[in-house]
Amino acid sequence: MGIYLDNAATSYPKPPEVYEAVYKAMKEIGANPGRGGHKLSLLASRIVFECREEIASFFNIPDSKNIVFTSNATEALNLAIKGILKKNDKVITSTIEHNSVIRPLTKLEKELNIKITFIQSDNRGSINPDNILPYLDDNIKLIVLTHSSNVIGNIVPIEEIFYHCKKKGIITLLDAAQTAGLIPIDVQKMNIDLLACPGHKSLLGPQGTGFLYIRSGLELDTLKEGGTGTESSSIIQPLELPERFESGTLNMPGIAGLLAGIRFIKKTGIENIRNHEIKLMQKLIEGLKNTKNLKLYGSLVPEKMTSTLSFNLLNLDCSEVGFILDEVYNIYTRVGLHCAPLAHKTIGTFPSGTVRVSPGYFNNEGDIDEFLKAIKEISERH
Ligand SMILES: Cc1ncc(COP(=O)(O)O)c(C=O)c1O
Numbered sequence: 001m002g003i004y005l006d007n008a009a010t011s012y013p014k015p016p017e018v019y020e021a022v023y024k025a026m027k028e029i030g031a032n033p034g035r036g037g038h039k040l041s042l043l044a045s046r047i048v049f050e051c052r053e054e055i056a057s058f059f060n061i062p063d064s065k066n067i068v069f070t071s072n073a074t075e076a077l078n079l080a081i082k083g084i085l086k087k088n089d090k091v092i093t094s095t096i097e098h099n100s101v102i103r104p105l106t107k108l109e110k111e112l113n114i115k116i117t118f119i120q121s122d123n124r125g126s127i128n129p130d131n132i133l134p135y136l137d138d139n140i141k142l143i144v145l146t147h148s149s150n151v152i153g154n155i156v157p158i159e160e161i162f163y164h165c166k167k168k169g170i171i172t173l174l175d176a177a178q179t180a181g182l183i184p185i186d187v188q189k190m191n192i193d194l195l196a197c198p199g200h201k202s203l204l205g206p207q208g209t210g211f212l213y214i215r216s217g218l219e220l221d222t223l224k225e226g227g228t229g230t231e232s233s234s235i236i237q238p239l240e241l242p243e244r245f246e247s248g249t250l251n252m253p254g255i256a257g258l259l260a261g262i263r264f265i266k267k268t269g270i271e272n273i274r275n276h277e278i279k280l281m282q283k284l285i286e287g288l289k290n291t292k293n294l295k296l297y298g299s300l301v302p303e304k305m306t307s308t309l310s311f312n313l314l315n316l317d318c319s320e321v322g323f324i325l326d327e328v329y330n331i332y333t334r335v336g337l338h339c340a341p342l343a344h345k346t347i348g349t350f351p352s353g354t355v356r357v358s359p360g361y362f363n364n365e366g367d368i369d370e371f372l373k374a375i376k377e378i379s380e381r382h
Contacts (some may be wrong), residue, residue, distance in 0.1 A: 002330030003367045007360030008150050008178060008308045010200045010207055016266040016271075018257045021239050023207055028138040033252050034229035038057040044252050051259035052242070058262055059195060060186040061213050068245040069255060071179040074194035075223070077210035079245060080104060080173050081144065081177030083220025085196070087112045087139040092170075092197045094119040094156075095125055096149040101175055105144075118281075121346055124299055125152040136164055140295040142171045145165035145184070148178040149345040151356065153184065153308030171218065177201060178306050179260055181265055182274060193218060200358075204265060205258030214241065224248070244306040273361045277307040280359045281366055284309060286371035293379050297347050297354060308376045310347075310354035313375075316382045320356045321375075325355075333357045 004012050020263035025047060033048045041204045056064035070076040081104045085091060095102060095118050095140035108114045117135055127145075136143075143165050148155045162172045173194040176185055180195075181202030187195055192213070199209025214220060226247030227236040231296070249363055265273060281302035288296055293314040299305060312318055336353040337344050344350040357371065 002332060003359045003370055004332050005359055005363065005367070005371060006332050006334050007201070008356060008358035009366035011202060011360050013362050014206070017207065017264055018204060018259040021254045021260035022257040025253040030250055036185065046190045047252060047256045048250060048319050049258060051255045054259055054262045055211060057270065060188050060215065062188070062215065065241050066214050066216060068097050068214065068242045069250055070210040070212055071208050071251065072200070072210040073175065073196050076210050077101055077211050079220065080194040080196055082223060084142050084171060085112065087345060088114065090115045090117070090139055090280065090311060091134070092117045092135055092140055092143040093144055093348045094118060094121055094335045096121050096151070096249050096340065097146055098126050098150055098175065098177065099339040101144055101146070104343060105169045110366070123347055125149050125343065125347055126299060128157050129157055129164070132161055133164060138168050140168070140170045142173060143176065144173040147174040147183065148306045149343055150178050150308060150338070151338050151340050151354065152312050152347065153305035155179070155304055155306065156337065159190045166191040178308065182270070182277070182306055184270060187213060199254065199258040201359060203258060204261030206254045209254040209258045228370070242330055263332050275357060276361060278302045280363055280365065281307055281309065282303065283365055283368045284359065287368065288375065291376055291379055297349065305362065308358045310356050312349065312354055313379050313382065316378070318353050321355045321378060324378055325374060331371055331374055
């Protein structure tokens with residue numbers, strides 16, 4: 001089958017419990033959660049409720065009603081950004097953000113004349129809180145930052161940055177696409193007002209899952225309106241969370257899988273998952289450092305990164321490297337810009353991009369050995 005090293009895009013494989021939970025939810029329950037009071041519908045609602053509760057306890061969210069299920073991190077980010085920002089509002093973000101942040105912001109720049117300030121990271125992709133402090137003032141409505149770059153994996157010191165934002169009354173939105181399930185996140189301790197997460201990456205759930213946490217007291221416009229299974233006599237969208245933002249049938253089988261994924265992480269221990277991935281990254285970085293004609297990007301300190309690494313061979317385009325890895329070695333990586341063009345401009349790899357390699361919990365040291373052997377051969381042959 002090959003070696004999957006593209007976990008920054010989506011994690012694979014999932015724990016066996018996740019496949020079983022999805023199958024069971026489809027085969028044995030099947031009904032629509034929150035619609036109708038029959039036994040199967042109640043069982044479906046129970047799964048959704050339990051997943052919300054599990055997420056709340058995992059991220060120290062005071063009330064699980066403030067968790068809104070979405071189909072991925074992109075939808076969660078769109079809901080947060082478009083729900084909060086109004087005409088002429090000011091927003092801070094950074095140059096290492098994913099397009100799921102940059103594109104909604106640039107759309108609102110055109111349509112609502114919002115003002116965007118981009119905090120420049122250094123050429124290794126690190127963001128220094130001291131560079132942000134001068135921009136923080138009480139005219140800023142929102143700050144939106146990624147917890148970790150999906151190109152170079154460096155972890156952003158969010159707790160320190162958001163502490164200062166809070167003092168200025170700036171609403172904080174964290175894009176935890178690359179960290180949720182891998183790095184502990186406490187929304188209260190870290191002053192996170194809005195937390196956007198995919199369910200399908202390190203939370204180990206199926207594709208088509210994600211959520212947004214919305215702190216109590218924040219008012220957001222809806223991204224979509226429709227049936228919620230509540231207040232059906234009214235033709236106006238309900239105000240209560242989570243239904244206000246969950247119009248339409250939920251991905252119940254996906255949510256069942258996400259619940260199983262989070263329970264797997266709890267059972268295994270997030271620190272054990274992290275330590276295993278750190279070991280893989282140490283081996284990977286050391287091996288690539290010893291490969292001729294190869295340039296590595298980012299901080300290269302596994303403890304300060306997620307399990308995502310970018311590199312280029314000096315004499316071969318990254319798309320060719322990815323193609324050979326796939327075709328000849330059955331090793332699956334991702335090449336190009338990874339939906340983060342500004343990050344590549346920052347590290348000097350725009351427009352061609354990099355080879356991105358991202359191991360996950362289910363990879364082992366043998367996978368890394370195979371990968372390093374393949375890269376060494378490719379580099380020597382070209
Ligand atoms: C930093 C970052 N933000 C947002 C996203 C979007 O996540 P999703 O694919 O769940 O919409 C990604 C996906 O790779 C990402 O890496």
